[in-house]
Amino acid sequence: MTGTVDFLLVSMILANLWVLGSSRLPSCIRALAFQGVALGLLPFALYPGHITWDLVMLALISITLKAVVFPHLLKRALLEARVDPQVEPFVGHGVSLVVGVASLALSVALFRRHPLPIVPPSDLLMPVAVSTLLVGLFVLIARRKALTQALGYLVFENGIQAFGLGVLKHAPLMVELGILLDIFFAVFVMGITIFHIRRAFATLDTLEMAELRG
Amino acid sequence: MLVSLLCLLPALAGLVAFWLPPGPRVRRLLPAVGAVHLLLSVLAWNDPPGGGWLGLDALGRVFLGITSLVFLAASVYAVSYLRDEPAGMQPDMGGEDPFSNAKESVFVGCLLLFLASMTLVCASRHLTLLWVAIEATTLASAPLIYFHRHRRSLEATWKYLLVCSVGIGLALLGNFLLVLAAARGASGGAEVLWLDGLAHGSELDPHWLRLAFILLVVGYGTKMGLVPLHTWLPDTHSEAPSVVSALLSGALLNCAFLGILRAVQICAGAGQATFAQHVLVGFGLLSMAVAALFLLNSRDTKRMLAYSSVEHMGILALGVGLGGGGVFFALFHALNHSLCKAAMFLVAGTFLSTFRTRLVARLGGAIHTLPIAGGVWVAGFVALSGTPPFGLFLSELGVLRAGLQVNPWIAAAFLASLATAFVGMARVVLTVALGPPVLVPPVRESWGKSLPPLALLALALMLGLSVPAWLAEGLRQAAALVGVS
Numbered sequence: 001m002t003g004t005v006d007f008l009l010v011s012m013i014l015a016n017l018w019v020l021g022s023s024r025l026p027s028c029i030r031a032l033a034f035q036g037v038a039l040g041l042l043p044f045a046l047y048p049g050h051i052t053w054d055l056v057m058l059a060l061i062s063i064t065l066k067a068v069v070f071p072h073l074l075k076r077a078l079l080e081a082r083v084d085p086q087v088e089p090f091v092g093h094g095v096s097l098v099v100g101v102a103s104l105a106l107s108v109a110l111f112r113r114h115p116l117p118i119v120p121p122s123d124l125l126m127p128v129a130v131s132t133l134l135v136g137l138f139v140l141i142a143r144r145k146a147l148t149q150a151l152g153y154l155v156f157e158n159g160i161q162a163f164g165l166g167v168l169k170h171a172p173l174m175v176e177l178g179i180l181l182d183i184f185f186a187v188f189v190m191g192i193t194i195f196h197i198r199r200a201f202a203t204l205d206t207l208e209m210a211e212l213r214g
Numbered sequence: 215m216l217v218s219l220l221c222l223l224p225a226l227a228g229l230v231a232f233w234l235p236p237g238p239r240v241r242r243l244l245p246a247v248g249a250v251h252l253l254l255s256v257l258a259w260n261d262p263p264g265g266g267w268l269g270l271d272a273l274g275r276v277f278l279g280i281t282s283l284v285f286l287a288a289s290v291y292a293v294s295y296l297r298d299e300p301a302g303m304q305p306d307m308g309g310e311d312p313f314s315n316a317k318e319s320v321f322v323g324c325l326l327l328f329l330a331s332m333t334l335v336c337a338s339r340h341l342t343l344l345w346v347a348i349e350a351t352t353l354a355s356a357p358l359i360y361f362h363r364h365r366r367s368l369e370a371t372w373k374y375l376l377v378c379s380v381g382i383g384l385a386l387l388g389n390f391l392l393v394l395a396a397a398r399g400a401s402g403g404a405e406v407l408w409l410d411g412l413a414h415g416s417e418l419d420p421h422w423l424r425l426a427f428i429l430l431v432v433g434y435g436t437k438m439g440l441v442p443l444h445t446w447l448p449d450t451h452s453e454a455p456s457v458v459s460a461l462l463s464g465a466l467l468n469c470a471f472l473g474i475l476r477a478v479q480i481c482a483g484a485g486q487a488t489f490a491q492h493v494l495v496g497f498g499l500l501s502m503a504v505a506a507l508f509l510l511n512s513r514d515t516k517r518m519l520a521y522s523s524v525e526h527m528g529i530l531a532l533g534v535g536l537g538g539g540g541v542f543f544a545l546f547h548a549l550n551h552s553l554c555k556a557a558m559f560l561v562a563g564t565f566l567s568t569f570r571t572r573l574v575a576r577l578g579g580a581i582h583t584l585p586i587a588g589g590v591w592v593a594g595f596v597a598l599s600g601t602p603p604f605g606l607f608l609s610e611l612g613v614l615r616a617g618l619q620v621n622p623w624i625a626a627a628f629l630a631s632l633a634t635a636f637v638g639m640a641r642v643v644l645t646v647a648l649g650p651p652v653l654v655p656p657v658r659e660s661w662g663k664s665l666p667p668l669a670l671l672a673l674a675l676m677l678g679l680s681v682p683a684w685l686a687e688g689l690r691q692a693a694a695l696v697g698v699s
Contacts, residue, residue, distance in 0.1 A: 137380070193372055
């Protein structure tokens with residue numbers, strides 16, 4: 001199954017670059033949904049012999065929330081608030097893409113220098129996870145709309161979920177519970193808050209939310 | 215048994231509150247649950263932890279006691295606070311931009327769920343459960359911060375959610391790394407997450423353990439408000455209703471600190487205590503110094519109190535980092551700080567509802583307008599700045615002594631930050647209390663709002679005069695449990 005694993009991991013990398021390079025929000029949201037599907041399918045490819053009910057449930061919930069519910073919430077917020085669909089980055093798209101590639105190189109180098117104490121199900125898994133996590137944090141900081149910040153957080157969360165899949169066999173409960181709660185939290189709480197921000201500010205630009213200083 | 219009851223009682227009461235109609239009945243639920251919770255916490259003081267997921271060890275007991283005490287005071291205050299809040303739209307601080315409040319039943323329900331989640335933090339015997347509980351505190355407190363439905367509090371809530379979610383995500387990653395560090399041991403990894411299994415510590419891979427510890431400190435440190443992860447804290451504390459600010463500063467920050475102490479316990483069990491201590495000393499000194507600088511420049515009463523909390527969280531981290539007697543005094547400091555800071559936030563709330571502003575430039579003469587609240591305000595400042603005869607004097611002296619034993623420069627930096635913070639806070643506090651009086655319609659101070667801060671401060675004073683033997687013993691056991699020398 002290494003072929004499938006590599007295909008899914010490369011899909012995740014592509015989704016990262018897609019989010020970084022895209023100038024329009026609907027496109028970023030599609031990239032997030034795409035990454036959600038790839039990540040949801042990953043456990044089946046990683047552990048083909050050990051498909052349990054927990055794993056199936058995890059994949060189902062993860063795909064439903066990340067590829068259907070959250071993109072839907074974001075899109076509705078986008079439409080109803082009449083947000084300008086431009087991304088409006090603090091850091092340009094070209095530089096962002098370089099950051100994305102650099103994060104991947106850095107993660108690969110990191111795990112080469114500090115080998116893992118376990119044999120991971122795939123050599124590429126942990127570097128891709130860490131790179132995704134870094135890309136998410138970068139999007140969180142380098143984009144100014146509340147919508148893109150939520151999107152960045154979701155990418156960050158995808159990275160953590162991918163990392164968790166690497167240690168899944170060692171602490172199944174911890175990983176599954178952690179992943180599920182994190183997703184629930186992100187989708188519902190951020191979804192609800194974005195709804196309120198939309199009504200209160202009639203915009204989702206965090207630069208306008210700048211009354212609290214000092 | 216008792217422990218499960220402690221967690222379940224506020225959780226169930228909170229769920230019930232959601233369905234009750236707004237009014238005096240739902241408000242009175244708060245002090246009722248608070249009082250029973252405190253009673254149960256006292257009864258649980260001598261209840262040793264069993265082998266399960268829930269249990270109170272010496273550390274959990276101390277933090278549960280603090281949480282319960284602060285909650286009871288805040289809940290009594292909340293009854294009067296909710297009674298005085300106008301029902302419809304009300305003008306904003308500046309007079310423009312009117313806003314309304316969220317539903318009272320939701321506020322009460324979330325307060326009780328917040329208490330339940332913090333109880334769970336104190337009672338968790340497994341790091342997964344601890345993580346779940348700390349995530350639950352964020353979930354329960356976000357609607358509390360957005361009680362006043364205006365744009366600033368929404369901005370604060372968004373910041374709180376985003377920053378703390380990233381923090382909690384990093385803490386989850388820290389837990390994953392902990393499993394990685396233990397993966398080569400005989401138990402295969404997951405055992406490391408049980409707090410009872412600390413004896414297995416020597417099997418941990420030191421390299422990955424250190425990385426896990428850093429991520430856990432950064433993750434839970436975000437929630438605790440350690441610099442540079444404190445960015446949400448001043449906004450949230452200033453925009454939330456003062457009852458909530460009192461609970462955030464007096465109870466929630468401590469619970470996050472407990473999360474860090476659990477990580478220290480694991481490091482100490484694996485013989486990596488020195489590394490953990492160095493990290494904590496660094497974060498502690500940085501938090502104190504940065505908060506002190508911000509205090510010099512504060513123009514807003516509640517933001518000042520928030521930065522003061524950052525400073526005191528720095529003292530806690532520093533105390534544990536220094537080891538020796540520092541751990542005991544850090545825990546004693548946590549208790550005293552919670553009492554004083556909760557009292558100060560409650561009084562700041564009374565000021566806000568009387569003067570309709572938090573800006574120091576528009577405040578003055580509070581001690582004439584509101585003699586009790588103004589008196590508590592000044593006395594609370596005296597206590598917070600570590601002046602005898604309050605308990606914070608003893609704890610800060612203890613941390614200072616621990617610092618002198620380790621490195622005089624650390625002690626010097628500690629003193630410099632304390633002095634800077636004192637100067638910054640003194641200006642604000644004295645202007646607000648004694649400055650030229652601001653004319654407001656005469657108000658009568660209600661006991662519901664005066665008694666809780668008075669009681670909290672009286673307790674802090676008593677702790678400064680004499681520490682009861684059972685408390686000293688409890689704190690000593692807790693300090694021993696942390697495991698740093």
